[in-house]
Amino acid sequence: MSTSGKRLESRVAIVSGAGCRGEGLGNGQAIALLLAREGAQLLLVDHDAQALDNSLAKLRNEGLRAEGFVADVADGDDVRRVTRLAETRFGRIDILVNNVGISSRGGLFESDEAEWDRCFSVNVRSVFVAARAVVPIMRRQAHGRIVNVSSIAALRTTTAPPHAYAASKAALGMLTKTLAAEFAADGIRCNSVVPGMIDTPMVRDSLLASGLDEAQVRRYTEARHRLSPTGRQGTAWDIANAALFLASEAADYVNGHELVVDGGFTNLSAPAG
Numbered sequence: 001m002s003t004s005g006k007r008l009e010s011r012v013a014i015v016s017g018a019g020c021r022g023e024g025l026g027n028g029q030a031i032a033l034l035l036a037r038e039g040a041q042l043l044l045v046d047h048d049a050q051a052l053d054n055s056l057a058k059l060r061n062e063g064l065r066a067e068g069f070v071a072d073v074a075d076g077d078d079v080r081r082v083t084r085l086a087e088t089r090f091g092r093i094d095i096l097v098n099n100v101g102i103s104s105r106g107g108l109f110e111s112d113e114a115e116w117d118r119c120f121s122v123n124v125r126s127v128f129v130a131a132r133a134v135v136p137i138m139r140r141q142a143h144g145r146i147v148n149v150s151s152i153a154a155l156r157t158t159t160a161p162p163h164a165y166a167a168s169k170a171a172l173g174m175l176t177k178t179l180a181a182e183f184a185a186d187g188i189r190c191n192s193v194v195p196g197m198i199d200t201p202m203v204r205d206s207l208l209a210s211g212l213d214e215a216q217v218r219r220y221t222e223a224r225h226r227l228s229p230t231g232r233q234g235t236a237w238d239i240a241n242a243a244l245f246l247a248s249e250a251a252d253y254v255n256g257h258e259l260v261v262d263g264g265f266t267n268l269s270a271p272a273g
Contacts, residue, residue: 006037006038006039007038007039007244007248007249007250008035008038008039008040008094008095008247008248009038009039009040010039010041011039011040011041011094011095011247012040012041012042012043012086012090012091012092012093012094012095013035013040013041013042013043013093013094013095013096013097013247014042014043014045014082014083014086014093014095014096014097014130014134015028015031015032015035015042015043015044015045015097015099016028016045016046016073016097016098016099016100016126016130017045017046017073017098017099017100017101017149018031018032018044018045018046018052018055018099019044019046019048019050019051019052019053019054019055020051020054020055020200020201020202021048021050021051021054021201021205022054022201022205023201024200024201024204024236025200025201025235025236025237026200026201026202026236027099027149027195027198027200027236027239027240028044028046028055028097028099028100028149029054029055029058029236030235030236030237030239030240031097031099031239031240031243031244032044032055032059032066033058033059033062033064033240034237034240034241034243034244035095035097035243035244035247036059036062036064036065036066037062037064038244038248040094040095040247041065041066041090042059042065042066042067043066043067043068043069043082043085043086043089043090044056044066044067044068044069045068045069045070045071045073045082046068046070046071047070047071047072047073048070049070052068052069052070053068055068056068067085067086067089069081069082069085073098073100073122073126073129073130074121074122074125074126074129075129076129076132076133079126079129079130079133080133082133083130083133083134083137087137092137092141093134093137093138093144094138094141094143094144094145095144095145095146095147095247096130096131096134096144096145096146096147097147097149097243097247098126098127098130098146098147098148098149099149100122100123100126101122101123101149101151101169102118102119102122102123102165103119103162103165103206104116104119104162104163104164104165105162106161106162106163107161107163108163111162111163111164115164116163116164119164119165119168120164120167120168120171123165123168123169123171123172124168124171124172124175127148127172127175128175131146131179131190134146135179135183135186135188138183138186138187138188139183139186139187139188141187142186142187143187143188144183144186144187144188144189145188145189145190145246145247145248145251146176146179146188146189146190146191147190147191147192147193147243147246147247148172148175148176148190148191148192148193149192149193149195149239149243150169150172150173150176150192150193150194150195150258151165151166151169151194151195152194152195152196152260152262152265152266153165153166153169154166154169154170154172154173154194155170155173155194155258155260155266156266172192173192173194173258176190176191176192176256176258177190177256180255180256180257181256184255184256189246189251189252189254189255190255190256191246191251191254191255191256191257191258191259192257192258192259193239193242193243193246193259193261194258194259194260194261194262195234195238195239195261195262196228196234196260196261196262196263196265196266197224197227197228197233197234197262197263197265198233198234198235198236198238198239199221199224199233199234199235200235200236204217204221207220221233227265228262228263228264228265229263229264229265229267229268230263230264232263233263234261234262234263238261239261242259242261245259246259
């Protein structure tokens with residue numbers, strides 16, 4: 001463990017889904033910033049070059065450094081290239097944060113088989129592929145931290161569930177637990193952060209893309225604030241702080257855990273309907 005005052009000094013981290021377009025802060029971007037502030041050497045991955053450049057610029061503005069790699073994390077060849085680059089550049093990989101995820105349309109007849117397959121490919125298969133690439137390195141080191149970003153959609157239904165998204169995140173939860181069990185003796189810990197309602201640019205952009213205007217998005221956002229027992233939605237920093245904890249040595253005895261970050265929302269009764 002570092003004695004420099006920075007919790008992740010000398011650690012090397014890969015953060016996927018680290019890009020973010022436009023104003024505001026995405027979950028992956030906030031995670032990257034916190035890990036870098038704590039001394040980690042970073043390789044940031046995103047399929048969107050502009051979003052990735054935006055995150056790298058925010059790190060540079062704080063005097064922090066990171067490498068960037070444009071890749072499709074559901075593509076095994078891309079993931080293996082990222083892993084080889086990280087190991088060649090830094091000599092080790094200590095932390096893997098799987099933050100990539102896509103949503104799906106709502107009910108059974110509002111989506112199709114292609115959307116189902118794409119959702120599972122990005123939300124579940126990508127984590128499986130990344131683990132296969134990174135775990136052998138972590139085993140040689142006898143140390144590793146895998147942090148998966150899930151969703152309360154895996155835990156709680158709504159009156160109009162996005163089936164593919166919810167099912168894929170539930171599958172991610174069990175994959176997290178099985179990885180944790182299989183590699184615990186190798187010094188590897190695998191946990192997930194489970195966000196609730198989080199106010200991020202991606203959420204706002206998806207609402208606008210659905211046809212809502214700015215006034216409707218504001219009303220929707222205000223309604224989400226009221227739904228939380230805390231009176232507010234979460235922020236990307238709430239998710240980043242949870243990921244930082246799970247990536248650090250402070251969480252050495254935490255394994256196979258789903259850390260729910262939702263202001264207590266899932267403690268409420270399921271909605272009627």
